Structure formats: structure tokens, C-alpha cells
Amino acid sequence: MIEVKNSLLSSVPSDWVKVGSTKAVSRFHSPFIVENYRHLNQLREQLVLDCNAEWLNFLDHFSEYYHSVLKAVNHLATVDCIFSLAKVAKQGAYCRPVVQDKGKKIIIKKGRHPVIDVLLGEQDQYVPNSTNLSGDKERVMIITGPNMGGKSSYIKQVALITIMAQIGSYVPAEESTVGIVDGIFTRMGAADNIYKGRSTFMEELTDTAEIIRKATSSSLVILDELGRGTSTHDGIAIAYATLEHFIRDVKSLTLFVTHYPSVCDLEKIYPEQVGNYHMAFLVNEEESEQQKDEENPEFITFLYQITRGVAARSYGLNVAKLADVPEEILKKAAHKSKELEGLVNMKRSE
Known part of the structure; x- marks a missing residue:
């Protein structure tokens, strides 16, 4: 121009x-x-x-x-x-799995999550865990434990090792024997569906209903904290009834994560098929002694090790402390927690 x-x-x-x-x-x-x-x-x-x-x-x-x-x-x-x-x-820490056409079982000795293991590989901090599920023996694991204790990572680890073995891959474990599964059905996470007008709890139950319809005795079913999206009583009832259905009727290999101790009573009813487990942890005794007379949450150390037995508490206040929730709120929450725990114990003693 x-x-x-x-x-x-x-x-x-x-x-x-x-x-x-x-x-x-x-x-x-x-x-x-x-x-x-x-x-x-x-x-x-x-x-x-x-x-x-x-x-x-x-x-x-x-x-x-x-x-x-x-x-x-x-x-x-x-x-x-x-x-x-x-x-x-x-890779040195991987083994060749034994894949069986007949017999439903998932046996993993010192297995590791393939992704987390790589992320923590340089520090060598990953804690391996074993799994022993068998159709004619214990086929259901009820897993409890503190928040952030490693429950979700453990069940994902079992699912991933099962998939890797079935596609012909070596797996991150010392030993592994896996039977052919016809499907791996999971219900994990929490999210609503705005487009379909479904709440988080509705999405949770819709997925669960789909699993109930499709799962067979040759399936691996993984349910993570079913029933948490509603009131405590309704949540316990739904979790208990759903898990009992998988134990008694579907007879699939099942990993069931929950914070409801009442669900763990199913081990007493089905002792041969069900086992109670929890992710191990240590309560800091010195801090706990100091906090006996104070209204403060207990401090725990995660061990990330799957262990027999039920964890009576989830130590949610410990996670709140790690998340830097203000001190006055933590003290109030700890006081309220002990108050509610006392009421429950009083009712049980009656």
C-alpha cells in the first residue's frame, strides 16, 4: 500500500x-x-x-x-x-503368569500396580500385596481401612494384573496364576450425569444394576464403596444386600471395598467364601497419648499392606488434617466424632 x-x-x-x-x-x-x-x-x-x-x-x-x-x-x-x-x-520384576482355562481363581504373590510401580520405581517405595481368590474356596474379599490407605489402588492392581495375564503379558508379581474370566465389572468413583438428569447416587446404582444383570460366576466384580451416596442406614442396607447377592447367587470372584463395618458380618454367615481384610496402618501412640485429653484427630501412618481382619474406623479426620483443614474445625470435628462414637457404644451396651 x-x-x-x-x-x-x-x-x-x-x-x-x-x-x-x-x-x-x-x-x-x-x-x-x-x-x-x-x-x-x-x-x-x-x-x-x-x-x-x-x-x-x-x-x-x-x-x-x-x-x-x-x-x-x-x-x-x-x-x-x-x-x-x-x-x-x-523387566526384572515381572513374571510369566500361569493362565488356566478351567477353574476360576486369581492367585497373585507380591503383586504390584504396573503404573504406580513405575512412578515410584526410582525410590523403590511400592509395597507389594498378594491376592488369593478361588471359586471353590474364598472368592470374596471385603476390604476396609483408613481413607488414602491404598484400598482403591489394590483393587485396581488385581484387575490390571488379571487383564495383563489374560492378553498374554508378563505381570508385575513374583508369581501369578489366573483363571480365564469372561468379564471384569467395576463400579468406582463418584460423578453425576447432568445430561441425563442423574444424581451421583443414581449413577452409582445404575452401574451396579448393570453389573448384577451381566456378571456370571466366571466374572471378576469390583465394587468400591457402594452406598456412600445416601444416608448411612440406606447405604449399609444396599451394600449388604448387593454383596450378599454376589456371594450367594452370582458366585463371582469379588473385591468389595467399604467403610461400613456391618457389611463385614457377612464373613460370619459365609465363612468359607468370604474373608475380611483391611489396609494396615499404625496409630502414632505418642501423639495419641498427648491427645487423649485434647479434642484433636489421631495421627496415623499408612503401611499400604493388605492384612486379615476388619478396620473398625476409617480415620477420615486424619485425611482432613493432611488436607490442611483449619485447626479449629478439626478440633470441633474430633469432639463431635468422639461424642457420636460414645452414643453408638452406649446403645450397643444397652
Whole structure:
């Protein structure tokens, strides 16, 4: 563009085209620029037409070899997958699992979560855990324990090792024997569905109902804190009845995480099929002694080890403390917790 001061506009040739102006100057295109710019636009349009024509021509020729190329891509994907599995197998801490066509069982000795294990690999901090589920023996694990104690990571670990074994991969464990499962059904997490107008609890129960309909005795079922989205009594009732259905009727291999101690009573009713477990932890005795007369939450240390027995408490206030909830709120919560715990114990003694 050519800029001309507005005071000199009278000297601008008549064939120049004005394209813009300010208070001080006006901008023009000369006939040479106008003609060549028009020609440039024509070339651009022609380029688009030629490219489209060549692309369609390429597709016409490519269609003749489509199936051959598709086969080649699928073979490359298979080779890529095999190389990935081979790379996993070369890792020192992985073992070759025994996969059985008959007999439903998941036996894992010192298994590890494949992702978390890599993330913590340099520090060598991951705590391995074993699993022993068998269709003709103990096939249900009820898992309790403190919040952030490793319950969800443990059940994910079992599911991932089962999948890896079944696709022919080495697995992160010392030893592993896995029977073929016809499906792995999980209900974990908490989220609503605004588009369908479903609350978090509705989503939870919808997923659970789908699992009840589809799971078989050859399935692995994983339910994480079923019933937490409603009142305590309703939550316990739903969790208890659902788990008993899987124990008595479905007879699937089941991992059931809960904070409801009442659900753990199912071990007494089905002692051969059900086992109670918890993620181990230590209560800091020194701090607990100091806090006996104070209204403060207890401090615990997570051991991340699956252990026989029921954890009577979830130590949610400990997580609140780790999350930097204000001290006055923690003290009030600790006081209220002890008050409610005292009322429950009083009712039980009556």
C-alpha cells in the first residue's frame, strides 16, 4: 500500500484505488498491485481446485489397494503390541503368569500396580500385596481401612494384573496364576450425569444394576464403596444386600471395598467364601497419648499392606488434617466424632 498525506490527495492519480485512511493519511493500491492481486487470488482458487482433484484421484487409485493396506496396518499394530509386551517381559520384576482355562481363581504373590510401580520405581517405595481368590474356596474379599490407605489402588492392581495375564503379558508379581474370566465389572468413583438428569447416587446404582444383570460366576466384580451416596442406614442396607447377592447367587470372584463395618458380618454367615481384610496402618501412640485429653484427630501412618481382619474406623479426620483443614474445625470435628462414637457404644451396651 502507498500512503499519501491527506493534504496531498489532489495529486493522487485517478486510477489508484483507495483501500483505507486515517486522519493524517490515506492508503492506495496502484493499478499494478490491483491487477497482480487479482491474479494471485485466481491462482489460489485454481490451486484449491487442483488439490481437490488430485486428492479424489488419489482416493480412486488407493481404493484398489485398500484391503491390502488395511491388513498391513493391522499386522503392524500386532507387531507393535508384541514388541511392547516383550519389552514388559524383559523387566526384572515381572513374571510369566500361569493362565488356566478351567477353574476360576486369581492367585497373585507380591503383586504390584504396573503404573504406580513405575512412578515410584526410582525410590523403590511400592509395597507389594498378594491376592488369593478361588471359586471353590474364598472368592470374596471385603476390604476396609483408613481413607488414602491404598484400598482403591489394590483393587485396581488385581484387575490390571488379571487383564495383563489374560492378553498374554508378563505381570508385575513374583508369581501369578489366573483363571480365564469372561468379564471384569467395576463400579468406582463418584460423578453425576447432568445430561441425563442423574444424581451421583443414581449413577452409582445404575452401574451396579448393570453389573448384577451381566456378571456370571466366571466374572471378576469390583465394587468400591457402594452406598456412600445416601444416608448411612440406606447405604449399609444396599451394600449388604448387593454383596450378599454376589456371594450367594452370582458366585463371582469379588473385591468389595467399604467403610461400613456391618457389611463385614457377612464373613460370619459365609465363612468359607468370604474373608475380611483391611489396609494396615499404625496409630502414632505418642501423639495419641498427648491427645487423649485434647479434642484433636489421631495421627496415623499408612503401611499400604493388605492384612486379615476388619478396620473398625476409617480415620477420615486424619485425611482432613493432611488436607490442611483449619485447626479449629478439626478440633470441633474430633469432639463431635468422639461424642457420636460414645452414643453408638452406649446403645450397643444397652
